[in-house]
Amino acid sequence: MSRIKDMFKAKKAFIPFTVLGDPDFETSKDIIKAMIDSGADMLELGFPYSDPIADGPTIQLADKRALDAGATTNRAFRLIKEIRNYSGIPISLLVYSNLIYKRGIEKFYRDAKESGVDGVLVADIPFEESEEYTAAAKKHNISPVFLVAQTTTPRRLKEILKCAGGYLYLVSVLGVTGKRKTIEDATINLIKTTKKETSLPLAVGFGVSSPKHVKKLVSAGADGVIVGSAIIQIIERNLGDKKKMIDEVGEFVWVMKEAIVKGS
Amino acid sequence: MKTSTKFGPFGGTFVPETLMIALEELEESYLKLKDSKPFKDELNDLLKNYAGRPTPLYLAKNLSKKYSCKIYLKREDLLHTGAHKINNTLGQGLLAKHMGKTRIIAETGAGQHGVATAVVGALLGIKTEVFMGTKDIERQKLNVFRMELCGTKVIPVDAGAGTLKDAVNETMRDWTANIRTTYYILGSVVGPHPYPMIVRDFQRIIGKETKKQIMELEGRLPDAIVACVGGGSNAIGIFSGFIDNKKTKLYGVEAAGMGLNTKKHGASLCKGTGGILHGSMSYILQDNDGQIDEPYSISAGLDYPGVGPEHSMLKDTGRAKYVGITDKEALAAFRELSTTEGIIPALESAHAVAYALKLAADLKKDSILIINLSGRGDKDMEHAAKAMGVKI
Numbered sequence: 001m002s003r004i005k006d007m008f009k010a011k012k013a014f015i016p017f018t019v020l021g022d023p024d025f026e027t028s029k030d031i032i033k034a035m036i037d038s039g040a041d042m043l044e045l046g047f048p049y050s051d052p053i054a055d056g057p058t059i060q061l062a063d064k065r066a067l068d069a070g071a072t073t074n075r076a077f078r079l080i081k082e083i084r085n086y087s088g089i090p091i092s093l094l095v096y097s098n099l100i101y102k103r104g105i106e107k108f109y110r111d112a113k114e115s116g117v118d119g120v121l122v123a124d125i126p127f128e129e130s131e132e133y134t135a136a137a138k139k140h141n142i143s144p145v146f147l148v149a150q151t152t153t154p155r156r157l158k159e160i161l162k163c164a165g166g167y168l169y170l171v172s173v174l175g176v177t178g179k180r181k182t183i184e185d186a187t188i189n190l191i192k193t194t195k196k197e198t199s200l201p202l203a204v205g206f207g208v209s210s211p212k213h214v215k216k217l218v219s220a221g222a223d224g225v226i227v228g229s230a231i232i233q234i235i236e237r238n239l240g241d242k243k244k245m246i247d248e249v250g251e252f253v254w255v256m257k258e259a260i261v262k263g264s
Numbered sequence: 265m266k267t268s269t270k271f272g273p274f275g276g277t278f279v280p281e282t283l284m285i286a287l288e289e290l291e292e293s294y295l296k297l298k299d300s301k302p303f304k305d306e307l308n309d310l311l312k313n314y315a316g317r318p319t320p321l322y323l324a325k326n327l328s329k330k331y332s333c334k335i336y337l338k339r340e341d342l343l344h345t346g347a348h349k350i351n352n353t354l355g356q357g358l359l360a361k362h363m364g365k366t367r368i369i370a371e372t373g374a375g376q377h378g379v380a381t382a383v384v385g386a387l388l389g390i391k392t393e394v395f396m397g398t399k400d401i402e403r404q405k406l407n408v409f410r411m412e413l414c415g416t417k418v419i420p421v422d423a424g425a426g427t428l429k430d431a432v433n434e435t436m437r438d439w440t441a442n443i444r445t446t447y448y449i450l451g452s453v454v455g456p457h458p459y460p461m462i463v464r465d466f467q468r469i470i471g472k473e474t475k476k477q478i479m480e481l482e483g484r485l486p487d488a489i490v491a492c493v494g495g496g497s498n499a500i501g502i503f504s505g506f507i508d509n510k511k512t513k514l515y516g517v518e519a520a521g522m523g524l525n526t527k528k529h530g531a532s533l534c535k536g537t538g539g540i541l542h543g544s545m546s547y548i549l550q551d552n553d554g555q556i557d558e559p560y561s562i563s564a565g566l567d568y569p570g571v572g573p574e575h576s577m578l579k580d581t582g583r584a585k586y587v588g589i590t591d592k593e594a595l596a597a598f599r600e601l602s603t604t605e606g607i608i609p610a611l612e613s614a615h616a617v618a619y620a621l622k623l624a625a626d627l628k629k630d631s632i633l634i635i636n637l638s639g640r641g642d643k644d645m646e647h648a649a650k651a652m653g654v655k656i
Binding site: 050051053054055057067072096098099100101102123126128147148152160171175 | 265269276277278279280281282284285286423424429433436437440441442443444537538539540541542543545548550552553554555556
């Protein structure tokens with residue numbers, strides 16, 4: 001059984017996102033450990049990229065901080081390995097295709113598996129371009145995670161479900177990543193309609209930032225909630241005080257996790 | 265998708281799921297409209313009476329004499345807004361109108377595509393916003409003013425180096441959030457399918473006209489065509505008229521900047537490797553991990569780390585040859601065309617002129633060589649003067 005499957009079977013999940021190496025590798029490791037210690041159920045880890053077209057300004061800046069601090073694909077995998085040694089928590093990656101393509105698709109997934117990765121979502125690979133990526137993922141026993149958006153038609157969803165594994169990443173907003181004030185009705189509809197078509201767990205992300213959002217999503221049927229920009233803003237706010245940064249991230253994860261437990 | 269998204273192994277639709285429906289909608293609308301008579305009539309009327317087509321194919325006599333072969337210039341520089349960009353923005357602007365979109369967005373580097381989009385926005389009465397890197401805004405203030413004069417809002421992009429690549433990223437992000445109301449007019453033969461196809465089709469008119477004109481003037485096809493390549497839209501436009509005639513050699517000229525052996529250039533085809541940028545697979549400038557490099561060129565229109573997927577295919581099949589011209593060589597050609605013919609080319613087009621003159625030295629006496637003069641130099645006066653050490 002896979003870590004992702006087992007986890008979703010047991011509970012509704014709070015899934016914090018952070019960029020590997022933001023603001024630097026040592027601090028990044030401590031941040032991720034704090035997330036785990038505060039009750040994260042799964043990790044969504046981003047590989048920093050120079051041109052992240054699916055991301056809003058918050059995550060763009062995080063990518064830039066990580067790259068400026070010397071992030072490379074090798075170092076990102078080393079960091080994941082250290083996290084894997086620390087915990088058995090499911091780890092899913094969010095990567096842009098060129099980082100995978102340049103390393104060699106097969107090699108990237110092999111390295112991911114060896115580092116302890118359970119799932120990989122390629123942000124800019126729709127099902128049309130996914131064949132080689134999905135094949136490599138399956139070969140190395142990694143779940144190929146796919147995005148489902150408000151704009152995904154029933155025909156597209158059917159095609160996505162033929163390729164997808166692990167869980168579906170529901171994009172809650174029409175747009176890029178970044179904090180939003182409210183959860184749209186369209187998001188609730190997206191959860192309900194997608195649920196009818198698949199038995200895969202549904203994790204909702206993009207724009208989610210408060211315990212209130214989390215409760216709303218979980219009671220609408222989400223199996224997991226992914227929060228990124230809100231966490232990265234904590235990092236951004238506390239660049240001068242790493243201890244405070246790590247404490248605040250831990251506290252935030254704890255509060256959100258509580259909201260999941262109460263909402264389910 | 266209804267048509268092939270690929271050019272050999274290149275092209276494709278490497279975008280987040282949210283955008284896919286917009287690309288599907290765009291392809292469907294384009295395929296439906298492109299051959300419809302009302303659409304074609306409207307576009308042809310605008311190309312003729314608004315933009316100034318057909319553009320002349322001019323025999324540069326002084327230059328021809330000096331280099332002892334026949335050098336023709338396809339005068340895209342004479343078009344409204346000063347470059348070939350208007351061929352595409354008129355086409356896509358009409359597409360936006362027919363699709364019922366109420367807002368147009370575009371990216372721009374030097375500002376030429378931005379200006380060509382802004383005038384079309386004004387003409388069609390559609391609200392227009394153009395994303396432009398902060399560094400480019402600083403370098404191209406005149407074009408910013410032009411766009412604003414036409415009622416376009418110029419949105420500064422501060423991310424990255426603040427140049428074209430970053431402006432494309434930001435335009436794609438905006439489009440993702442507004443696909444229902446907004447049409448994205450992409451400025452070159454890059455990006456995800458169907459853009460490389462659509463932009464090429466709207467630029468095909470350059471090749472079509474040139475072919476007809478050279479047959480009338482010389483009764484035969486040219487020996488060589490030379491065009492500059494940033495994203496590659498003017499080059500694909502003129503190449504497309506001659507691609508089936510293997511005797512006409514096709515040359516694409518990239519920005520070699522400070523030199524192809526330095527890191528400071530924009531030569532994706534000469535020096536790049538296969539990868540994915542802005543939604544398609546192509547030759548790109550990247551590091552060993554696949555992070556995109558910052559390109560460099562004296563000309564903002566060639567300052568891009570990728571290139572159209574069709575050019576990548578033409579490189580691999582050998583149908584076209586891609587070469588580099590440095591800043592220095594481009595500036596020399598900029599001066600030479602101005603002094604010998606009284607035609608001041610855009611710095612982008614000066615790259616094509618520079619390579620053509622190198623090529624001319626090796627051609628036989630009665631050879632015919634056509635340079636696609638994609639734009640005029642007015643926009644570059646300040647920049648060129650500075651590079652030549654002249655105070656104005």
